[in-house]
Amino acid sequence: MTLLQMSLRSVLRGKRVVAVAVLPLVLAAFALVLRLTAGGEDRTAGYGVIAGELLVLVLGLVALVLGVNAFGDDRDERTLGLLLATTLPRWRIAGAKYVAAAGVTWVACLPAVLGCLVLLPATDLPFGQAAGTLLLASLLGAAAYTGLFVLLSLALRRAVLVGLAYLVLWEGLLAGTTTLFRNLSVGAYASRVAGSPFRDPPFEVADVGAVVAAALLLGFTAAVVGTAAWRLPRAHL
Amino acid sequence: MTAALEVDAVSKWFGDTVALSDVSFRSEPGVTGLLGHNGAGKSTLFDLLAGFTAPSQGTVRVLGLDPRAEPAVHARLGLVPDGDGLWPFLTAQQTVAFLARHRGVRDPEGAARAALRTVGMEGAADRRVAGFSKGMRQRVRLAQALAHDPEVLLLDEPLNGLDPAQRRADVELVRRLGSQGRTVLVSSHILGEVERMADRVLVVVNGRLVAEGTPEGVQELLAQSARTVRVETDEPRRLAGLLLAEPRTGSVTLEEGGLVVQTEDGRRLAVRLPQLAREAGVHLRRVVPVGEDLESVFTRLTASARGAGR
Numbered sequence: 001m002t003l004l005q006m007s008l009r010s011v012l013r014g015k016r017v018v019a020v021a022v023l024p025l026v027l028a029a030f031a032l033v034l035r036l037t038a039g040g041e042d043r044t045a046g047y048g049v050i051a052g053e054l055l056v057l058v059l060g061l062v063a064l065v066l067g068v069n070a071f072g073d074d075r076d077e078r079t080l081g082l083l084l085a086t087t088l089p090r091w092r093i094a095g096a097k098y099v100a101a102a103g104v105t106w107v108a109c110l111p112a113v114l115g116c117l118v119l120l121p122a123t124d125l126p127f128g129q130a131a132g133t134l135l136l137a138s139l140l141g142a143a144a145y146t147g148l149f150v151l152l153s154l155a156l157r158r159a160v161l162v163g164l165a166y167l168v169l170w171e172g173l174l175a176g177t178t179t180l181f182r183n184l185s186v187g188a189y190a191s192r193v194a195g196s197p198f199r200d201p202p203f204e205v206a207d208v209g210a211v212v213a214a215a216l217l218l219g220f221t222a223a224v225v226g227t228a229a230w231r232l233p234r235a236h237l
Numbered sequence: 238m239t240a241a242l243e244v245d246a247v248s249k250w251f252g253d254t255v256a257l258s259d260v261s262f263r264s265e266p267g268v269t270g271l272l273g274h275n276g277a278g279k280s281t282l283f284d285l286l287a288g289f290t291a292p293s294q295g296t297v298r299v300l301g302l303d304p305r306a307e308p309a310v311h312a313r314l315g316l317v318p319d320g321d322g323l324w325p326f327l328t329a330q331q332t333v334a335f336l337a338r339h340r341g342v343r344d345p346e347g348a349a350r351a352a353l354r355t356v357g358m359e360g361a362a363d364r365r366v367a368g369f370s371k372g373m374r375q376r377v378r379l380a381q382a383l384a385h386d387p388e389v390l391l392l393d394e395p396l397n398g399l400d401p402a403q404r405r406a407d408v409e410l411v412r413r414l415g416s417q418g419r420t421v422l423v424s425s426h427i428l429g430e431v432e433r434m435a436d437r438v439l440v441v442v443n444g445r446l447v448a449e450g451t452p453e454g455v456q457e458l459l460a461q462s463a464r465t466v467r468v469e470t471d472e473p474r475r476l477a478g479l480l481l482a483e484p485r486t487g488s489v490t491l492e493e494g495g496l497v498v499q500t501e502d503g504r505r506l507a508v509r510l511p512q513l514a515r516e517a518g519v520h521l522r523r524v525v526p527v528g529e530d531l532e533s534v535f536t537r538l539t540a541s542a543r544g545a546g547r
Contacts, residue, residue: 009326079323087311
């Protein structure tokens with residue numbers, strides 16, 4: 001069994017992953033209902049709301065649950081010592097755990113992404129371009145959020161609580177108020193990428209270019225995962 | 238020749254808490270027992286040797302390498318960490334093979350089967366760890382430390398959670414590992430256990446290495462060192478006066494129905510007390526050693542070690 005396989009099994013075990021998969025499914029169901037019942041502008045507005053919620057809150061919540069537990073389980077079950085007592089470099093351990101959690105987060109959120117796609121034709125944008133940027137934005141968002149929560153779990157005892165407060169207060173509330181806060185929000189940068197085909201994006205976006213937003217998300221992800229790898233041995237103690 | 242384990246003037250503190258204070262030792266091939274009560278710093282020493290944490294001061298070398306900088310050392314080092322951690326969703330075989338693979342073993346599946354056979358777990362190899370008893374878990378943890386045939390073994394309380402038959406088997410196993418020329422460091426808070434496994438004992442008290450020697454030597458040290466005895470008698474005052482006149486008596490405290498005497502020489506007191514009582518015609522109802530658990534023995538040892546200028 002490779003380290004990545006082992007990490008994936010760890011993420012996918014139990015009822016937790018089923019529970020978090022429900023949230024994107026609910027969002028997808030809303031999208032489907034809108035598609036069948038609403039017309040014209042309502043449907044466009046619906047896309048804005050659902051894609052906006054997906055990129056800010058739903059991705060964030062799924063990433064929180066899976067990211068915090070990437071090492072949280074090893075800490076609770078005291079298996080971190082076994083994992084660290086291998087010839088694997090720390091960055092590979094942190095990397096594999098992170099990739100497994102981020103990948104499952106993204107896949108779990110795919111139903112919601114598909115839900116947004118059924119609303120897209122109402123926006124009279126080139127479908128391929130809009131769909132492509134939304135997929136990319138959700139991937140970058142999943143990568144950044146999961147990285148942040150993996151790091152939180154290694155740095156704090158109450159990572160779930162702190163992560164939840166961050167999502168609800170910072171991403172959900174403050175990022176909607178001023179440009180300054182918006183420019184310090186993972187969700188706003190992901191939204192910026194998803195909103196790039198729009199002249200006037202139907203959700204709140206960060207005040208930078210789409211390419212810069214994508215680059216910043218990647219840079220942020222690299223920084224938090226790198227810090228997590230550095231923190232890893234200490235979390236065992 | 239460099240020793241497999243070299244700990245040189247190592248101190249480790251976490252904030253204001255000193256976990257280890259100026260500890261130095263070199264291992265020898267064979268079994269070395271690390272004796273200390275819970276919280277004495279044994280696990281911190283293991284964490285340092287496994288490279289999980291860096292010493293605040295001093296140097297740690299395992300097989301000549303800095304374990305913190307070079308995880309490659311784990312190909313030649315077997316570790317049973319503190320606790321009973323195992324991944325519940327893996328089978329015993331998967332667990333041991335996974336870890337063997339990431340310690341550079343060519344045939345991890347075969348090595349895992351062999352190691353599980355060594356610890357008597359071949360019958361449960363393909364069962365999930367989640368359903369295992371504490372003793373079974375401990376054996377799987379031992380197997381993973383053996384599967385890559387390491388030169389050095391660090392076993393942190395490996396007998397915890399085992400029943401007496403398993404304990405006997407594992408004491409035998411540890412002795413055998415030592416006699417194969419490996420360097421084994423095994424910790425315990427039970428002197429009797431360490432005695433049966435180890436050729437050499439290190440005693441750690443409150444983060445300090447206070448004694449070092451053969452198990453017999455450490456036993457001797459414990460017997461000769463100071464001790465506290467509670468004596469129940471009709472005439473505590475008279476007996477107290479006689480005891481205070483004896484050489485090497487530390488203190489005498491009067492209590493309801495008797496007295497508590499502290500001496501620097503327990504053996505001498507055991508001989509002299511009945512003699513004194515007989516000569517003075519004092520009737521002794523009961524003589525009980527006070528607080529003769531390891532912790533108090535260690536605490537006294539620490540005090541004497543400090544007094545000796547350590």
